[in-house]
Amino acid sequence: MVNNKGNITVFLSLLLISLLILGLTAVEITHAYMGRAKVAEASKGATESIKADYVAELFEDYHLLLLDKTYGGAGEGEIEEQISEYLEHTLGSDFNVQDVRLGKTTDVLDNDCEVLKREITEYMKLRTELDGAERIINIISDNEDPTRDVSDSVKNGSNEESDSNKMSTGDPRGAVRNATIGGVLSVVVPDDTLPSNVQMDTSLFPSKGRTEEDDVREVDTNFNDIDRIEETLKTSTSDCVTTLAEGYYGIAYAIDTFANYTSEEKNGVFELETEYLIAGKDNDYDNLKAVVNRLIMHRIGFNMAFLLNDSKRLAQIKPVAVFISLLPFVTYGMAKYFLVACWSYAETLVEVKSLLAGNSISYVKKAETWQTDFKKLGNLKNVENINYEGRDSLDYEDFLMIFLAEKYKDIYWRMCDVMQLNVRRNQPDFLMKNCIYSFETQISVEGEPLFDAFLSSKGISIWDGAYQYDNSIYGGY
Helix, strand or coil: CCCCHHHHHHHHHHHHHHHHHHHHHHHHHHHHHHHHHHHHHHHHHHHHHHHCCCCHHHHHHHCCCCEECCCCCCCCCHHHHHHHHHHHHHHHHHEEEEEEEEEEEEECCHHHHHHHHHHHHHHHHHHCCCHHHHHHHHHHHHCCCCHHHHHHHHHHHCCCCCCCCCCCCCCCHHHHHHHCCCCCHHHHCCHHHCCCCCCCCCCCCCCCCCCCCCCCCCCCCCCCCHHHHHHHHHHCCCCCHHHHHHCHHHHHHHHHHCCCCCCCCCCCCCCCHHHHHHHCCCCHHHHHHHHHHHHHHHHHHHHHHHHHCCHHHHHHHHHHHHHHCCCCCCCHHHHHHHHHHHHHHHHHHHHHHHHHCCCEEECCCCHHHCCCCHHHCCCHHHCCCCCCCCCCEEEHHHHHHHHHHHCHHHHHHHHHHHHHHHHCCCCCCCCHHHEEEEEEEEEEEEECCCCCCCCCECCEEEECCEEEEEEEEEEEC
16 A cells, blocks of 8 residues: 655645745735835825915915915925925835925916916805896996097087187186196095005016006096097997906905905005006005096096086086187187086096095986086085995996906906915015915835735836835825
């Protein structure tokens, strides 16, 4: 009988060794995959940790989630350093962080401030409805802008002949010039509320070279040039209805978030932040002046249109126009339009004064809201403010919305200017150009094998006898 004990022993030994090798291989594979999973989870945690370091002031004051990739001036490698420290602490001594690189980022200024527009839209959709825009759009749409008709009337009526023999020497143009000799703000703004003319350093502003300053000039108060009057009326036309509807969330955000002249709280470096969004000047005084000039350009055509159709008030103008027409090279028609423009300008200043006082005016001029007297145009400061409450009433912030629509291509860049200026009070090295909305991070971590590194798989490679775990992690708000 053959003795098989030796064969069985050899067979069992080989089987046991095979099972042991298989078991150890399974353990090594499990170890490698667990290492990959641990690195992946740690990488996600590091990314979330970085996201939690958003710029607090931008979130608290402007409702924006953005990350400063330089960590307030620490340098562009600070994110990599923060992630590396997080991984080392989380993974422990069994892993060695080889490399952390910041990849593609989505900057807040990219694609004409696309990220800023998106975040603002998402925030405002939760906060407000379109009622404000629809109301203004309906008022503008229901009432035709008379500026073009008035401009044509001025052009065609300059050679009009007088049908009156009355004469008068009460030319009010000099009185209006004298009333505004200290500047238009001296008439419409109380002396104790004049804004500062201290200039800001704009050299680091994100908008530098990307926006245009407000191009509306002051009205020439001589009122003795018919061509200039006609040109003034042409520049006062506005077609902002489409932009107001399409860009309403950004415009409403500007009104809701940034201070203006009528705001109770003015805590920014610029006190008149909304006026800066419109005008882009480097000081509050010039920004308010630019907005006031824009108001005048918008309103003077409406007031002239009303005045030219008001026979009672035109009767006061005619005798003075007859007198002025005696001057060389001045026709009666020219003189009449000089006086109409002068009186309309004075009435417009009273409207602006009322708006800045927090009152409302009617979009289309009405007889009951006309405030100025032809014979007392030099005393504009003492004319009582208008406070109109009709269906077509507009207040100062309503007009700011119209102007923001007209300057819509500039306002997001200037929002970044204001945000940067205010944040830099506490973080002197802060720049909006360093703010990002999302980022990708390339992470490489080395892990020691239990027995021997032999497994190559997705995210796992072998280098110098150790496992190398490679991750590409996306982080965004």
